[in-house]
Amino acid sequence: MSHALRVIRAVCLKDLRLALREPISTAIGVILPINFLFLFSLFALTGGEAPIAVVLLDDGPLAQQFVLSLQQAHSFQVHLADPGQAHAELVEGRIVGVVTVPAAFSAQLQSSRQIDLPVDVNNLNVDFTNDIRRAVPLSITSFYAQAFPGQVVVRANESDVQPQDTGYVSYLAVSIVVIGLFIEGVLQSAVITAREYEDHTMIELTLAPASPLAVTVGKIAAGFVLSAAAGVLATLVVVFVVGVRPVYPLEVVAFGLLITVPAVASGVFVGTLLKRRQAAIPLAIGSTLPLFFLSGPFGPPNWGGAMGTVALISPLTYAIALFQHAFHGYLTAQPALATDLLVLVGFSVLAIGAAGVVLRRGIVP
Amino acid sequence: MPEPVIALVEMTKRFKDFTAVDALTLQVEPAEIFGLLGPNGSGKTTTINAISGLSKPTSGSVHVLGHDVVADPRTVRRRLGVVPQETALYEELTADANLRFHGDLFDVPREVLARRMTELLDLVQLADRRGDRVGSFSGGMKRRLALARALLHDPELLYLDEPTLGVDVQSRRALWDHILELKAQGKTVLITTNYLEEASALCDRIAILDHGRLVALDSPANLRRRYGDTVLDMVLQEPLAEAILAELRGIHGVTQISVSDNALKVALADAPEATGEVVTLVTRHTRLIRIDQHEPGLEEVFLQLTGRDLRD
Numbered sequence: 001m002s003h004a005l006r007v008i009r010a011v012c013l014k015d016l017r018l019a020l021r022e023p024i025s026t027a028i029g030v031i032l033p034i035n036f037l038f039l040f041s042l043f044a045l046t047g048g049e050a051p052i053a054v055v056l057l058d059d060g061p062l063a064q065q066f067v068l069s070l071q072q073a074h075s076f077q078v079h080l081a082d083p084g085q086a087h088a089e090l091v092e093g094r095i096v097g098v099v100t101v102p103a104a105f106s107a108q109l110q111s112s113r114q115i116d117l118p119v120d121v122n123n124l125n126v127d128f129t130n131d132i133r134r135a136v137p138l139s140i141t142s143f144y145a146q147a148f149p150g151q152v153v154v155r156a157n158e159s160d161v162q163p164q165d166t167g168y169v170s171y172l173a174v175s176i177v178v179i180g181l182f183i184e185g186v187l188q189s190a191v192i193t194a195r196e197y198e199d200h201t202m203i204e205l206t207l208a209p210a211s212p213l214a215v216t217v218g219k220i221a222a223g224f225v226l227s228a229a230a231g232v233l234a235t236l237v238v239v240f241v242v243g244v245r246p247v248y249p250l251e252v253v254a255f256g257l258l259i260t261v262p263a264v265a266s267g268v269f270v271g272t273l274l275k276r277r278q279a280a281i282p283l284a285i286g287s288t289l290p291l292f293f294l295s296g297p298f299g300p301p302n303w304g305g306a307m308g309t310v311a312l313i314s315p316l317t318y319a320i321a322l323f324q325h326a327f328h329g330y331l332t333a334q335p336a337l338a339t340d341l342l343v344l345v346g347f348s349v350l351a352i353g354a355a356g357v358v359l360r361r362g363i364v365p
Numbered sequence: 366m367p368e369p370v371i372a373l374v375e376m377t378k379r380f381k382d383f384t385a386v387d388a389l390t391l392q393v394e395p396a397e398i399f400g401l402l403g404p405n406g407s408g409k410t411t412t413i414n415a416i417s418g419l420s421k422p423t424s425g426s427v428h429v430l431g432h433d434v435v436a437d438p439r440t441v442r443r444r445l446g447v448v449p450q451e452t453a454l455y456e457e458l459t460a461d462a463n464l465r466f467h468g469d470l471f472d473v474p475r476e477v478l479a480r481r482m483t484e485l486l487d488l489v490q491l492a493d494r495r496g497d498r499v500g501s502f503s504g505g506m507k508r509r510l511a512l513a514r515a516l517l518h519d520p521e522l523l524y525l526d527e528p529t530l531g532v533d534v535q536s537r538r539a540l541w542d543h544i545l546e547l548k549a550q551g552k553t554v555l556i557t558t559n560y561l562e563e564a565s566a567l568c569d570r571i572a573i574l575d576h577g578r579l580v581a582l583d584s585p586a587n588l589r590r591r592y593g594d595t596v597l598d599m600v601l602q603e604p605l606a607e608a609i610l611a612e613l614r615g616i617h618g619v620t621q622i623s624v625s626d627n628a629l630k631v632a633l634a635d636a637p638e639a640t641g642e643v644v645t646l647v648t649r650h651t652r653l654i655r656i657d658q659h660e661p662g663l664e665e666v667f668l669q670l671t672g673r674d675l676r677d
Contacts, residue, residue: 003472010469014455014462021457200451207417208470209443 004214011205011218012225015192019226029188029226033180033234040176040297041169041242050128050135051077052097053086060106062147069143070099075135090120096128097121099136109147162330168298173242174327175297177234178259178319183288184230185263186270189223190280193271193359212360216268219359220352223264224257231256238327247329255326258344259319265351272358288316296320315347367395368431370522370553371416376425378411378577385411387577388425398544398554400564403574404671409557412574413524416555418442430521443471446520450527452511456500460491460510463499464517471518478517485513489543505536512543523547524555529563541567561663571663575671585663592661592669593620593632597643601627602652609650616642621669627654632661 019026054067071078081089086098100118102108108115119136123129145152196202205215235252238244246252267284274280294307295316301308311317318340324330325337371393378386386408393399403409414420415427418438427434429441454463461482468478486492489509499507508528515523528544529537544567547554558564564571565585573581573588581588604627605613614622618636622629629647633639640658647653 006469006472010466014458014466017462018455018457199453199456200449201453201455203447203449203451203453204467205470206419207442207445207447207449208467209439209472210470 004211007208007210007214008218008221011215012221015219015222016225018195019188019192019222025191026188026226029184029191030230030233032184032187033177033230034237036180036183037173037176037234037237037242040172049075049077050097050131051079051095052099052132053081053089053095054078055083055086055098055100056080057103058101058105058107062106062109063101065147066101066105066139066143069139069146070136073135073139073142075131075138087120090122093122093124095122096125097132097136162328166328166330169242170244170328171324172298173238173244174323175292175320177231177238177256178316178323179288179292179297180234181227181231181256181259182263182292182316182319183285185223185227185260186267186284186288187281188226189219189264189267190271190274190284191267191277192222193219193268194275194277194280195271197271197275198277213356216265216352216356216359219268220261220264220355223267224260227260227264228257231260244327246327248326251326252323255319255322258341258348259315259323261348262315262344262351265348265355268355269351269358272355291316315344318343318347369393369428370395370397370430371399371555372426372428373412373415374426374428376412376415376422376427378408378415378420379423385577386415386422386574389574389577389579390425391572391579391582393553393555395553396548396551397569398548398556398567400568400571401555401557401574402561402564402571402667406576407574407671408577409574411577413526413555413557417445417447417524443518444521446515446518446523448508448511448515448523448525448528450530452507454499454507454511454514457498459496459498460486460502461495463510464514467514467517473518481517481519485516488516489513490539503536505532505540508532508536508540509543512540516547520552522553522555526557527559528556529558529560537563561667565663573667573670580670581666588663588666589661590634592666593634594660595633595640596659596661596665597629597631597633597640598657598659599629599631599647599653600655601629601647602654603627605629605647605650609646613643613646616646619643621665623668630665632665 052070054070056063056067067078067080070076081098083100086095086100089095090098098118098120100120102115102117105115117136117140119132121129121132141152145155196205235256239246270283271280274283291310291314294311295301295314296311297320300321301311301317321331321340322337322344325340331337369392371391373389373391376386376389377384389408389412401409401412411420415422416429416434418434418441421435430444432440434441455466458466464482464485465478467473468482473481482495483492486495489512491506491510491513494502494506499510502510512525512528515525525544529540532540541563544554544556554567556564556567568585570582570584571588572579581591583591604624610622610624613619613631616639618633618639619631620634621632624630631643633643644653644656
């Protein structure tokens with residue numbers, strides 16, 4: 001084994017041993033992506049659909065069909081309630097609206113008489129309020145088109161770009177694995193590197209006749225192993241708990257590993273630059289999270305101006321695009337899969353180079 | 366004549382407008398224990414960094430074991446062993462793991478590494494603790510382990526930064542014995558220390574730096590001799606007037622006088638009768654509360670040369 005390979009192996013194993021000596025912080029790091037997954041899913045589940053109660057005072061077939069239209073609107077979590085129960089839930093803030101289907105709903109419709117549909121809204125949350133204001137009329141239109149097909153003459157004729165719809169949570173879950181991998185990568189390697197300065201052990205590395213690049217690669221390798229463990233765990237949760245089956249499983253593995261490289265190299269860079277764990281940890285999280293939100297976690301990034309530029313130069317944009325392809329089989333806004341790949345490889349090379357240069361300059365005690 | 370192990374020629378290091386080391390020229394010979402002393406900010410660390418290849422001199426040259434440190438730092442590091450003041454040990458790892466890691470960094474052949482580790486752990490009397498985490502070691506044990514680690518790749522030159530700082534008296538003696546044994550094995554040892562007693566006990570020669578300049582370079586005995594062969598330490602009832610001090614300086618054999626409040630220190634050389642003359646003159650002008658006569662120590666030499674205590 002050449003000296004450089006021996007140094008890479010020794011530094012990597014040593015950093016892994018040190019990480020295992022701090023099992024709690026390492027475990028927290030490894031489960032970080034799952035934590036994010038849980039957090040964002042909760043956000044998506046609670047914020048995606050407005051909870052409403054339907055008070056059904058008519059048991060005719062048209063009334064039943066109307067309730068079905070509300071349920072299929074993708075805007076509501078619908079449950080049936082009696083008037084008193086619905087009112088209580090609305091006042092207590094457990095639901096944001098009550099739609100009352102009046103007693104003569106079916107009969108009045110069949111005799112073509114106008115119906116006033118009472119809709120009570122708790123307008124505390126403008127987002128949910130707007131959902132109700134927008135989606136209740138849409139549900140009425142949709143119901144009318146289905147119940148009286150001859151009377152509605154204008155219809156939308158949809159043609160889809162993708163072969164299948166992708167749920168909001170399914171898309172987001174895949175993006176979250178990417179941010180989880182990225183934050184874990186930056187965090188673990190920043191901590192591994194900054195600790196060398198805090199404990200003065202960087203002197204041992206500095207005075208060794210080893211190439212700084214070999215030391216850098218050894219540190220990146222250790223961060224890579226820890227981040228990959230976190231990535232595997234998060235991916236398993238997405239596949240088996242969230243239920244998103246990857247279209248291209250091999251791409252998941254390959255892209256996952258590729259995404260980890262620039263992250264851990266950036267971590268070595270940050271750790272060397274700051275030389276303190278207390279400073280490196282908030283910077284790693286504080287700089288990566290905003291970048292994540294600009295890089296298309298909820299859908300392809302389509303920002304304009306400065307935010308668009310940030311998204312364009314963010315490695316997370318390309319990482320998310322690659323991972324969405326691996327899981328869902330489609331391309332997002334990027335020109336081609338090969339371009340995404342090349343850009344991410346470029347980021348990896350750049351990050352390793354920057355980490356190597358900073359480590360080389362930073363190792364003089 | 367053998368090649369010097371360290372050769373600094375007109376080595377200058379500037380940081381913007383500040384000159385940390387100014388045209389320093391010195392040589393360290395093979396199998397010598399060489400002490401580099403100086404108060405804080407004297408340029409010791411800068412000199413050591415230049416010798417280790419950690420910083421480039423602004424001008425002049427630094428050669429270690431015949432290699433230009435700037436041109437070939439990796440070869441120099443391969444042949445240099447360092448015991449840093451902070452020990453730089455991985456406290457969460459075992460003594461064994463620390464040594465093995467060092468062996469990998471310095472590319473010690475695998476077939477040699479295990480044997481060397483055992484030998485050195487025996488030497489520093491840590492063989493029975495080789496599987497323990499370094500964090501559980503005392504300060505003296507850590508220093509001894511750091512010494513074993515520095516010797517693992519069999520360096521020709523060993524640099525010890527404050528080798529006994531924070532170490533109890535018993536461990537200090539043991540470390541001194543190890544260092545003297547290294548010299549006996551033909552290794553060259555460079556030491557920086559704040560303990561003049563240590564420098565005096567170990568070093569063949571001492572270089573004293575002040576404000577980046579070399580102010581003295583000689584053996585401890587010669588340095589002391591330069592100061593004088595007898596020191597009179599006196600405590601007076603009242604300080605002496607400047608005219609009396611001038612009169613004291615005029616006495617044959619008086620080499621140095623230093624005054625601090627009511628304390629008077631007079632160094633004498635090659636004049637046995639001078640002691641009587643000094644005491645007579647002093648007692649003529651004030652009452653002598655206490656007098657002590659001893660051989661000069663390095664502290665006196667250091668103070669005379671730099672005007673400061675080593676720990677200032």
